[in-house]
Amino acid sequence: MKAAVIRFPGSNCDQDCVLALTELGVTTDYVWHKDTSVAGYDLVVLPGGFSYGDYLRCGAIARFSPIMQAVKEHAADGKLLLGICNGFQILCEAGLLPGALIRNRSLHFVCQHQHVRVEDVANPFLHLCRTGATLRLPIAHGEGGYVADPATIRQLELQGRILLRYVDAGGSALDSANPNGSIESIAGIVNEGRNVFGLMPHPERACDSRLGSDDGRIIFESILSSLGGTGSLDAQEAALPTTSRSLT
């Protein structure tokens, strides 16, 4: 399996994504935004950051990058595409996922460890999880409020395409546990083909137990295993709701 992490000007989680994938044994390359091909890659990652300074609107300029035509073709071929944080915003701007991400309702940037609940596992990104499991993942964004029209939300719901919701430590999707005002506490969604996943939390920052949580690994492990690679997690262990382990 080979992965590509796209580097837009202003991407700042590209190095973290490459590190997380490499440490799982995945051959991972940076692909420059001015390039025009992602041929040969099984997984393409649009990393977090402030592509093009997030000027105009988050992700609004990145979608015009030369590489994006190749990324769209990659997705149209049914190959896996993962957009994290700014990458999720770019996927929405590029029309690869429905809806949009708007300013947090607090009007402040918010960075914290956040519990999210796995809502659906019938997809390549979370199939090693159990439905209802909670993951504790870092979030860090100023524009993470997911919005879409009611018909779209209904469709996402019916098709099992809401993959992650913000919840409290007990797993309840209470409004008080919603860090940004997303509709239906939505933290991540998948496209109809179930091969394009966008999420606001940062799994790549939670792949090492020394950092307070390694709950993000299961997302990369799921991708790896769905592509026929071997994950380092025991499937039995992975299926359990994960508990955060920490050095401190």
Next chain:
Amino acid sequence: MSSTADPAITPALVAKHGLTPDEYERIKTILKREPNYTELGIFSVMWSEHCSYKNSRKELRKFPTTGERVLVKAGEENAGVIDIGDGWAIAFKMESHNHPSAVEPFQGAATGVGGIIRDIFTMGARPVFSLNSLRFGPITGDSANVKTNRRLFAGVVSGIAHYGNCIGIPTIGGEIYFDESYDGNPLVNVFNLGILKHEQIARGAAKGVGNPVFYVGAETGRDGLAGAAFASRDLTEESKEDRPAVQVGDPFREKLLLEACLELLATDAVAGIQDMGAAGLTCSTCETASRGGTGVEIDLAKVPQRETGMTPYETMLSESQERMLIIVKKGHEQTVCDIFAKWDLPYAEVGVVKDDGMMRVLNHGKVVAEIPARQLADEAPLYDREAKAKATPPQLDLAKLPETDNHTALLALLAHPSIASKNWVYRQYDHTVRAGTVVLPGSDSAVFLVREANKLLAATSDCNGLYCSLDPRQGARIAIAEGARNLACAGATPLAVTDNLNFGNPHKPENFWQLRESVEGLAEGCRAFNVPVTGGNVSLYNESPAGAIDPTPTVGMVGLIEDEKHVTSSYFKAQGDAIVLIGGFGNELGASHFLKVVHGQKVGPVPALDFKKERAMHDGLRALIKSHLVKSAHDLSEGGLGVALVESILAHPNPPVLPLGAVIELGDTGLRLDQLLFNETQGRVVLSVKPTDVSTIIMLLELRGIPARRIGTVGGDLLKITANGTTLAWPMAELRTAWYDSIAKAMSA
């Protein structure tokens, strides 16, 4: 040589540039003629306190700056460099942006962050984390001052968040105090640390006569004109009119500049590199020439400009952000062009290294300024200012201090913004990017795993301005001791220190005395803990019409944790653990936050400090941590034992289901209850440990002559303290509301 549009040089114009008649004479001696308008501007910024340290340099020489780990000494380059083993090194520094933040908090703070990050990657290091140390006037209440303070606080925090978050460098810790002395004169001290291999250290010297000089990064505009000179004056009502002296930052541009420069430095193309910070093109040109023992000639017509019709004076004095000067090895020009074109950044060959020692500035080939570089950069006049000790401050008379309700007093202390949780602040900072933050903000020290090097670093910033206002020498000594103590609590051994000296106008003898006392106190502390000063910053003229700030010599200290198993955080971990107090009950209530917050008194004496005992305690604590006997360690500082216990109870970022309250039995101590709970005697730490380890721990500490005793047990949903036959109890929810929510509450008022 002067352009016809330039104003004539009059004594009034010289004075307006902040230069004294003596300094003007010295300029004439150096030039052997009268300066023109551009040259006058150049001297005024280079000889400002901000660039020349002319009022503080003699004092700064008192700092210890050498040590076996020092690879680049303080003052040699943009930042000092310290060896951390296995061929890896760190470059770190703290710098102030106080004046700009006072008139334009968002951009002032943002460009402060941008500036310190440039200082670090100029050294060839990849910046990996930031800290900040902030001071504001009070933010609770309704007065006009308070509203201004809230606006400044909110603006500074969003400015830091804006810049740091966008550039993708985590802001993982720091400290914030609120006090009347900072009304209208906030302090914004920002710290950055970068990682590099020994062989990657880059130098800011113009080496190699004939080498081309490149300008890279953002275009020059009229922003930040003579900001360094602005920062070297008192703040007045009219300072608002200096808003054009505040720069405007673009973190996106700096992110590109950072990546492009590191990519370029990894090639063999660079002979020297210098960022354009304070005094912009002026400073970078004459400093590189001075360090290289060479001359530099540039032509301003070749400098990328974002505005038309800029005069040489404006171009030389602009502090536009996100720019660098690079001395390129001849023959490698194309490498520079390719990399900067790839990153879509402006670049231009603007000059050449000469052998004549001159900084020569041309405009379309015509000389507009010509100054000996070394004399401009390094030979500003140095002053011995008059120092006069301040009158002894009022001292506490404990017998006359009325007893108050201690239940309420603890809640008042917890809710005071200086002590309350800073979550409202650090949740706005991206503190997890770069996937290395091991101990999150809110503990004694931030701990960061530098993945490139597989090294664990702990970092802290400390300074109690209240102590320093009452006794600047002792306050400075304690700032170092507290930094070292915070690192010891994290399981780290201190490596080195950066400092940011924030004081009032040095022409006032009492202010200068405070500066001198503080520097000597810091120097004593550095020697006691064997930590060299690697660099820092001096910010004088921190005066508003109401007077000078409390002296604030901020200390940024970095330590190394040898093994990941030694990483220790400040909060309790599990019910049933034993609570151990190291260092005794203490009894010094002078200069305490209890007196300030509950009794409205800023009175001495400042607590005593015995470096030998303090260091023995740190060594003892580290030995316990290395033996895996410590589950949490939290130092006692503002608010004493009472506040330290609450912080240990509440600070867990992911608390377990069973609550982490505490039952504390202090027995009959012979102290007043307020004195027992809130005194700030130094050298004390609260631990949580396995109950079965208590006797071992006490014995090991006693062997080193350090008093320790078990004072209670973790568990329950109360903090319950029994002492002198009285029991006090606070539900955790009540403590949490006071401590966790009070800054957010103040800011939503």
